Amino acid sequence: MKQIVQNPKSGKLELAEVPSPAAIPGQVVVRNCFSVVSPGTEKIALDFARKSLLGKARSRPDLVQQVLRKLRQEGPLPTYQTVMNRLDVPQPLGYSSAGVVEAAGAGVSRFAPGDRVACAGAGYANHAEWVSVPENLVAHVPDALPLEKAAFATLGAIALQGLRVASPQLGEIAAVIGLGLIGQLAVNLLRANGCRVLGIDLDEERIKQARSLGAEWGARPDDDPARWLVEAAEGAGADFALVTAASESSAPILLGAKLCRARGRVAVVGATEMHLDRRSFYEKELELRMSMSYGPGRYDRRYEEDGLDYPIAHVRWTENRNLQAFLALAASGGIDPALLDTQTVPFSDALEAYEELASGERRGLAVVFRYDEAAESGPVLQLRKPREPRPTAVGVAFLGAGSYAKSVLLPAVAAAPDQEPLHVCTTTGPSARQAALKFGYASCGTEPDAVFADPAVDLVFIATRHDSHSQLAARALRADKSVWLEKPAALHREELLDLLDAAHGSRAQLAIGFNRRFSAHTRAIREALANRGPLAIHYTVAAGPPPAGSWILDPRSGGGRIVGEVCHFVDLCSYLVGGIPERVFARRLSRDSEQDDSTLAMLGFADGSTATLQYLANAEPDLPKERFEVSAGGLTARCENFRATHLPGGKRFKTVNQDKGQRSAVAAVIEAVRSGGASPWSPEEIFAITEATFAIERSIRTGVAESIPTLAAAATDPHAGRQEGSDNEY
Numbered sequence: 001m002k003q004i005v006q007n008p009k010s011g012k013l014e015l016a017e018v019p020s021p022a023a024i025p026g027q028v029v030v031r032n033c034f035s036v037v038s039p040g041t042e043k044i045a046l047d048f049a050r051k052s053l054l055g056k057a058r059s060r061p062d063l064v065q066q067v068l069r070k071l072r073q074e075g076p077l078p079t080y081q082t083v084m085n086r087l088d089v090p091q092p093l094g095y096s097s098a099g100v101v102e103a104a105g106a107g108v109s110r111f112a113p114g115d116r117v118a119c120a121g122a123g124y125a126n127h128a129e130w131v132s133v134p135e136n137l138v139a140h141v142p143d144a145l146p147l148e149k150a151a152f153a154t155l156g157a158i159a160l161q162g163l164r165v166a167s168p169q170l171g172e173i174a175a176v177i178g179l180g181l182i183g184q185l186a187v188n189l190l191r192a193n194g195c196r197v198l199g200i201d202l203d204e205e206r207i208k209q210a211r212s213l214g215a216e217w218g219a220r221p222d223d224d225p226a227r228w229l230v231e232a233a234e235g236a237g238a239d240f241a242l243v244t245a246a247s248e249s250s251a252p253i254l255l256g257a258k259l260c261r262a263r264g265r266v267a268v269v270g271a272t273e274m275h276l277d278r279r280s281f282y283e284k285e286l287e288l289r290m291s292m293s294y295g296p297g298r299y300d301r302r303y304e305e306d307g308l309d310y311p312i313a314h315v316r317w318t319e320n321r322n323l324q325a326f327l328a329l330a331a332s333g334g335i336d337p338a339l340l341d342t343q344t345v346p347f348s349d350a351l352e353a354y355e356e357l358a359s360g361e362r363r364g365l366a367v368v369f370r371y372d373e374a375a376e377s378g379p380v381l382q383l384r385k386p387r388e389p390r391p392t393a394v395g396v397a398f399l400g401a402g403s404y405a406k407s408v409l410l411p412a413v414a415a416a417p418d419q420e421p422l423h424v425c426t427t428t429g430p431s432a433r434q435a436a437l438k439f440g441y442a443s444c445g446t447e448p449d450a451v452f453a454d455p456a457v458d459l460v461f462i463a464t465r466h467d468s469h470s471q472l473a474a475r476a477l478r479a480d481k482s483v484w485l486e487k488p489a490a491l492h493r494e495e496l497l498d499l500l501d502a503a504h505g506s507r508a509q510l511a512i513g514f515n516r517r518f519s520a521h522t523r524a525i526r527e528a529l530a531n532r533g534p535l536a537i538h539y540t541v542a543a544g545p546p547p548a549g550s551w552i553l554d555p556r557s558g559g560g561r562i563v564g565e566v567c568h569f570v571d572l573c574s575y576l577v578g579g580i581p582e583r584v585f586a587r588r589l590s591r592d593s594e595q596d597d598s599t600l601a602m603l604g605f606a607d608g609s610t611a612t613l614q615y616l617a618n619a620e621p622d623l624p625k626e627r628f629e630v631s632a633g634g635l636t637a638r639c640e641n642f643r644a645t646h647l648p649g650g651k652r653f654k655t656v657n658q659d660k661g662q663r664s665a666v667a668a669v670i671e672a673v674r675s676g677g678a679s680p681w682s683p684e685e686i687f688a689i690t691e692a693t694f695a696i697e698r699s700i701r702t703g704v705a706e707s708i709p710t711l712a713a714a715a716t717d718p719h720a721g722r723q724e725g726s727d728n729e730y
Contacts, residue, residue, distance in 0.1 A: 001377045003128035004350050005090040005430045015351050016090075018429030020377035021132035022446040023103040026307050028111050028138050030119055031375070034151035034344075035097035035127050037367040038181055039357055069621065075643060075657035082407045088438070089406075090430040093354075094127035096120060096154030098147040099371070107307070108135050116141040118153035120294060120323055121304065125154065127350060129375040132427075135307050136297065139323040142331035148344065149330050151368060152185075152337040154294060156326030157319065158269065159185040159244075162291040163193070164317055166240045166267035170194040175238040175259045176215070177252045178245025178270055179206035181365045184340055186242055186269075188213045192334045198228060198238065200255070201245075209341055209365075221255055237261035247272045253288075254280055267291055294319040301549050306556075344368040379447035381433060386442050386456070390420065394674045395456040397423040397481075399448055399472055400463035401435035404486070409461055409513075410439045412666035418674050419459075423451050448472060452479040458508075459673045462486060466564055467557045470495035473510065474502035482508040482673045484666070487567050489690045491559040496690055497715060500683045509679040511669045512686055514571035518661030518668065521645040521653060525630055525637040526576050528647045532633030534608035537573050539628040541566075542619040546597050553594055561597055563693045566615055569626075570692045571685075573603060573611035576630055580688035582606055583707050586699040589618070601696045687711040695721065 001020045006013050023029045071079045101115040111117065117138050119125035124133040141150040159182050168174060172195050176183050179201035190197050191214030198217045199210030207218035217228055229235050241256030243266065250273045256266040257280040265287040268274075281288060296310060297303035297319040303310065310318050317325070329335045345353055347369045357367070396419050398405060413419060424436040424444045432444035443450075451457055452475055460476045461484045462469060470490040473483045477499075489512055490496035503510040516522055529535065543561065552558035574580055583604040590596035596617045603611040629638040635648040642660050645653040668680055688708055695706040709721035 001129040001375060001429070002347065003126060003430060004093050004354070006093060007088070008091050009088055013351055013354055014090075015348075016430065016433065017381065018128075018433045019379050019381045019445045019447075020130045021429060022379055022427070023105040024132065024427055025106040026108065026305070027105045027132045027134050028101055028108055028117070029103040029105075029130060029132050030097070030099045030117060030138070031102050031130055031377075032097050032099040032119075032128060032371045033147045033373070034099070034371065035094050035125065035369045036151050036155060036342075037094070037127070037353065037357070037369065038096065038155060039364075039366065072622070074641070075655075077657040078407075082403070088434070089403075090434045092123055092126040092128070092428075092430060095122040095125050096151060097125040097127075097131065098141060098150040098153065099131075102130070105132075110135060111138060111140075116143075116147060116150070118150045118323060118327060120154040120157065120319065127347070127369055129347070129371055130377050134305055136303055136309065136318075136320050137323075139320060139327060141327055145327060145331040148368060148370075149337045150327060152330070152366075153323045153326050155181055155366075156185055156189075156330070156335070156337075157294040157322035158182055158291075159189055160322045160326055161293065161295040161317070162186060162242055162244065162267055162269035163189055164295070164322075165289045165291040166242050166265060168193050168195050168240065171196070172239040173198070173233050175200060175241040175256060176210070177201075177221075177241060177243045177256055179203070179210045180244065180246075181340065182269060183242075183244035184210060184213055184365060185335070185337075186244055187215050188335045188339075189329075190214075190242075192329065196232065198232065198259070205341075205363075213339060221251070225259060233261065238264060240265040240267060243268045243272060244270045245272060246270045249273050250275045257281055257284070257286055260284065260286055263287075265289055295322040299549070301551060302554070305551070306554070340365050342366040342368055344370050347371050380443055380445035380450050381429070382443045383433070383436055384442050386422070387420065389456070390418075392418050392674060393420040394418060394670050395420045395422050395454075395458045396461065396670075397425070397451045397454070397457045397459070398435070398441075398461045398463065399425050399451060400461075400465075400486075401426045401431055402463060405461070405463040406435055406438075408662050409463060409484075409486075409666065410435060412663045413461070413670070414439055415663060416667045416670045419670050420456075422457055423454065425451055448475070452476060452481065457481055459484065459670065465551060465557055466559050467491060470499040474499050477502040477506040477508055477510060480507045482511070482669075484511045484513060484669055486513040487565075488559060488563050488693065489567075489686055491555075491563060493691070493694060493714065496687060500687060500711065503683060509672060510681075510683070510686065511665075511672075511679045512571075512681050512689075513665070514568060514681065514689065515661040515665040516568055516572040516642070517575035517680075518664040519642050519659050520655070520661075520664075521639045521642050521659060522572060522575065522661065524645055524647060524653050525639060528637055528651075529576075529630055529632045529635060532635060534605075534610075534632065535577055536631045537576060537609070537611040537628060538614075539569050539573065539611060540614040540616065540619075540623075540626075541569060542616055542621070542623040542625050544619075544621065544625075545617050546594060548594075553597075560593065560697075562599060562615070562696055566599070566601075566613065566696065567689055567693050569613055569615075570603065570611075571689045572628075573613075574605075574685065574689060577605050577607065577609045577611070579605050579607060579609070580685055581611070581692050581708050583705055584692055584695045584699055585705040586696040588700045599696065599700070601699070603692065684711045687714065691721070 098118045119133045121137040175198045197215040199215035245252040267289045421441040426432040436444035581603040586601040589598040601613045624641040639645040699706045713720040
């Protein structure tokens with residue numbers, strides 16, 4: 001299928017051939033019939049992408065600070081690789097479309113193939129022949145409404161939400177500042193709501209159009225408002241101003257304040273600067289209200305991705321209900337998108353339309369793309385002919401190609417000898433295509449079955465979301481494909497046992513992405529303290545605050561940072577000790593783990609070694625992210641950020657860049673698959689290290705030390721190591 005994507009580093013647009021999306025749980029696959037280009041929003045994205053690196057940095061100083069911190073912590077090379085990979089991720093364009101449902105993923109209850117629907121959401125309702133959209137961002141289109149008009153539903157929902165924030169009352173006077181697409185829709189909606197409207201814009205044609213849609217008055221921002229104030233409001237001013245303009249200055253908001261009566265309100269929809277004069281609001285006691293896109297649910301991952309709706313008795317107008325309201329209004333004739341200054345063009349002309357938009361040649365309110373009903377789709381895209389098979393080469397495939405895979409794993413595989421890059425599979429076609437092209441893979445796709453069925457694939461790297469790890473790895477192993485599985489191995493014991501059962505019955509091997517044991521720093525410390533007796537390990541991680549709203553914190557999809565990240569540190573301690581942990585006691589420092597998941601844990605080992613883990617969300621940001629000390633037999637070694645290590649006897653070991661062992665680990669696993677050797681991790685280690693994180697969570701809940709069962713004990717007794725009334729679920 002074809003999709004418009006933009007390279008955020010160069011700003012280049014491409015009408016690319018990409019794999020069509022698969023029907024994943026909770027999402028609906030839709031064949032687009034129409035999608036709407038919103039010039040205001042999308043031109044901002046176009047202009048940002050076409051700025052120089054310096055221009056981008058000036059626009060986003062917050063991101064510059066993140067880069068500088070990463071540079072201090074990890075060194076120049078990892079920082080450069082991360083930044084360049086972020087800038088090389090293809091950005092989909094578009095967020096408002098309409099079409100016909102072709103397939104519904106597991107758990108979808110409201111939609112079936114053949115349904116006519118409107119779709120919303122950046123990253124979902126893209127300018128593409130086929131899209132996959134979460135259920136809460138899809139709404140049924142009434143039979144009486146053509147799909148071309150329904151494609152405006154997202155834009156209509158934005159205008160509706162702005163009005164809900166402004167709270168218009170029947171008969172009130174409204175000033176709409178900015179008469180682009182959202183502003184014109186707002187004028188139309190305000191007239192339907194029984195309000196009198198003043199439309200303001202720099203463009204006389206926009207003012208004329210607003211008058212044709214129901215605005216009683218029109219003006220430019222620099223016009224003298226005195227006559228209008230007397231005629232319309234008896235000199236008092238507007239009851240409220242709706243700011244739908246996009247501006248790099250605060251002028252539209254200040255104009256809204258100037259036009260409002262005392263104790264009026266200013267509602268902001270457009271992207272404007274907000275360097276405001278306090279007196280403009282104070283002297284009239286004005287209210288300043290902000291509208292957040294399509295409505296309640298926006299930017300809430302649990303609503304948008306997980307499908308958790310807000311009860312109508314508590315939240316009357318959500319994103320989805322705003323979509324439905326606009327569609328109902330359009331179907332009844334209360335609002336008519338066909339009256340707007342728009343142009344419908346074939347999707348094949350999309351690049352030309354965008355270039356005209358970027359250059360300012362296209363002056364219409366919106367462009368509507370019309371899609372070919374005969375557009376072809378396919379979950380696999382061949383990018384090159386497979387090379388002649390090499391008997392010693394390991395055929396490699398990737399499931400998942402996010403930031404970590406692109407910046408670390410894919411380059412590590414490319415640097416390893418005796419490997420053949422075959423297939424990249426992700427949930428979105430542009431991401432799969434970009435990664436496959438960049439690293440020389442033969443094909444890309446969105447369906448894992450193509451990887452499992454390919455006899456040339458020997459090793460599958462799984463770097464997807466945590467909740468899919470164990471299932472995908474077990475499927476690969478049962479297809480006799482060796483697996484590199486990014487941590488964590490599983491989110492629950494039952495998944496973990498099934499994964500290890502698949503590994504036991506497979507001719508292939510299972511490796512876990514616990515790479516820190518392969519670091520030159522770690523190995524130098526282990527060698528320096530070999531045969532010195534029980535170890536005392538103190539490991540501090542300045543992790544920073546939990547990423548707000550991230551799927552990583554969701555118990556069902558991410559498992560939280562203890563299960564998802566602390567497993568790394570447990571593995572490193574186990575490697576240094578040379579044995580697996582038997583018992584753990586843990587405490588959390590905060591009652592709200594979504595705000596502060598700082599945790600202290602003490603691990604006990606059979607030989608008397610102990611490891612104290614401090615995982616801190618509230619530490620000083622400039623501290624090394626990871627530092628650990630290891631003491632035994634009167635000697636101590638310590639490592640900071642895998643860049644500087646102090647060994648006994650005053651010896652020092654330094655690396656310019658952070659060395660967490662990823663490249664060495666990947667090379668070792670590829671060599672083990674090629675030669676038929678054993679995985680660097682035994683099943684017993686994989687089980688114990690993962691179980692240790694489950695036990696940390698149990699100990700936090702129970703307040704007592706928790707035992708870590710052996711794999712053999714857990715396989716025969718599902719409750720081994722669990723306190724009464726506790727479980728493995730985080």
